[in-house]
Amino acid sequence: MSILQISQVLFPFATYPYLIRVLGKETFGLLTYSTAIIAYLIMFINFGFNISEIKEISIHRDDREKVSEIVSSVIAIRLLLLIVSILILLICLSTVSILKTHKLLYFSYLGVMINAAIDPSFYFQGIERMKFTTIISVLSSLLFLILIFLFVKNEGHVNLVPLFTSFGAFTGSAFGLYTAFKNDNLKFYFPHTKQIKAHIVESLPFFSSRLSVLLMEKTNTVLLGSFIGYTQVSYYDIAAKLVAALKVPFGIINQVIFPNVSKTKNIVLVKKALVILIIFYTFGYFSLYLLAPFLVVILGGHNVLPSTKVVYILGITLIIDLISTFMGAPMLLATGHKREYNMSIIIGSIIYIVYVFLLYLFKSIGLYQLTIATVCSGFFILLFRSYYCRIYKLI
Incomplete structure (x- = not known):
């Protein structure tokens, strides 16, 4: 490392x-x-x-x-x-x-x-x-x-x-x-104004997808703080930080190989990395399930143990986001399928917004309900990217 x-x-x-x-x-x-x-x-x-x-x-x-x-x-x-x-x-x-x-x-x-x-x-x-x-x-x-x-x-x-x-x-x-x-x-x-316009137009689809990602990453925190209380925000954040830390290795590998694949179109490299990481992270999730209470206490003390259940739920995204990430930038984006890459994130955010709206409508906004919303949106992104990777024979 x-x-x-x-x-x-x-x-x-x-x-x-x-x-x-x-x-x-x-x-x-x-x-x-x-x-x-x-x-x-x-x-x-x-x-x-x-x-x-x-x-x-x-x-x-x-x-x-x-x-x-x-x-x-x-x-x-x-x-x-x-x-x-x-x-x-x-x-x-x-x-x-x-x-x-x-x-x-x-x-x-x-x-x-x-x-x-x-x-x-x-x-x-x-x-x-x-x-x-x-x-x-x-x-x-x-x-x-x-x-x-x-x-x-x-x-x-x-x-x-x-x-x-x-x-x-x-x-x-x-x-x-x-x-x-x-x-x-x-x-x-x-x-020049022309150059500024060109860069903005080029980045606009990615801005839309980043906005969608941010909706799914940060809106849970905003909703909990606005409707439930800052203590619930702490519970959620501990779990989110712990799971996010475990995603760092595959995020770094994705960042490292993306420029290379953009230039060489070497999809075989992406597939090899993904297979190895799936094996590693499958083992990692089961380890996390056993170690979560211990890790939560180390991070925040015994008074934040409600975070443990959130870790169990969010931990599912370790596998979901791993596969989705490698089907995204190194596969779809690097091979020129920018529209499909961005649409996958936008659709995932729409699923999230609809789910959260229903929670609000039925007055059911809560810590675990919002956590499940994050998992569901990530799963739909994975399904969308899998579909197009198969169509373009990338997997």
């Missing part, structure tokens, strides 16, 4: 048990809720560039001028979207009562939003130089870790968490930008 993989798995769990104990379930739930709200704005700032432009950079990696144009355009458009996002945040903080109470907390996320605009990770992924992505990730995580343990001592310090997240991430991105423009000799220039 590489340094990047180790940092992505271990660093979040180094601070998680500390924060939930120091802040308490309620305040920790508030922190998670606010992070979910800001995630919508960050998604808007990224606008799907993390997928579309990685592929473009991979294809044109030997053309410095073209790569400079892509990187410059992405950062310029992101900065424009950042301004719009800040205006949206200000309006929400002035009009939405549940957000008004904690204005300072939401203002503390401004640095995270700025970092989303300038983050150059997509460039390094596109040219397959993961060394710099690793450095950015490890620097950010280390700074955040140190600052959290030094300064966050009670629930009154909750506003410091997003500030420290911003500082760590911003430092890493600044180093990445310096490397890209100084060492790699990229040139920054303001794109």
Whole structure:
């Protein structure tokens, strides 16, 4: 396992048990809720560039001028979207009562939003130089870790968490930008209106799919915080973090092989990786089923044991999302079937929205019901992608 993989798995769990104990379930739930709200704005700032432009950079990696144009355009458009996002945040903080109470907390996320605009990770992924992505990730995580343990001592310090997240991430991105423009000799220039329009049009389908993904990933947190309470948010977040950590290895493998398959169309490589990972994750799920109570107590203490049932339900997505992920970008997207890739996610989000609407209609919104909604939506994405992978003889 590489340094990047180790940092992505271990660093979040180094601070998680500390924060939930120091802040308490309620305040920790508030922190998670606010992070979910800001995630919508960050998604808007990224606008799907993390997928579309990685592929473009991979294809044109030997053309410095073209790569400079892509990187410059992405950062310029992101900065424009950042301004719009800040205006949206200000309006929400002035009009939405549940957000008004904690204005300072939401203002503390401004640095995270700025970092989303300038983050150059997509460039390094596109040219397959993961060394710099690793450095950015490890620097950010280390700074955040140190600052959290030094300064966050009670629930009154909750506003410091997003500030420290911003500082760590911003430092890493600044180093990445310096490397890209100084060492790699990229040139920054303001794109023409025609170029901006072209990049937005190219990324729009991916923005739609990312919005759909975000609906399924973060809306449970928002609904629980809005209708049930911040404590329930803590229960859900512990389970979601635990399951998400177990998805990191196959997510990294997907990121590594996607640029290569986009260029070589080597679907056999994807199939081999998928078979090995299915065996590994099938064993992993049964292990998780046995170890879940122990892991939950380590993360949050005995008073968050209701998270265990959520782990059991969400754990099913380890296999579902594994297969779905590898049928997505490395198969459908890399072979030019962008529409099918994006439609699968949109359909999954529609299934999720319908399910949640029915829960709301029958006044049945709850922790376990929303967790099941996530599993169902993921299953429909898998079915859709399987159908088209068979049609195009990819599996």
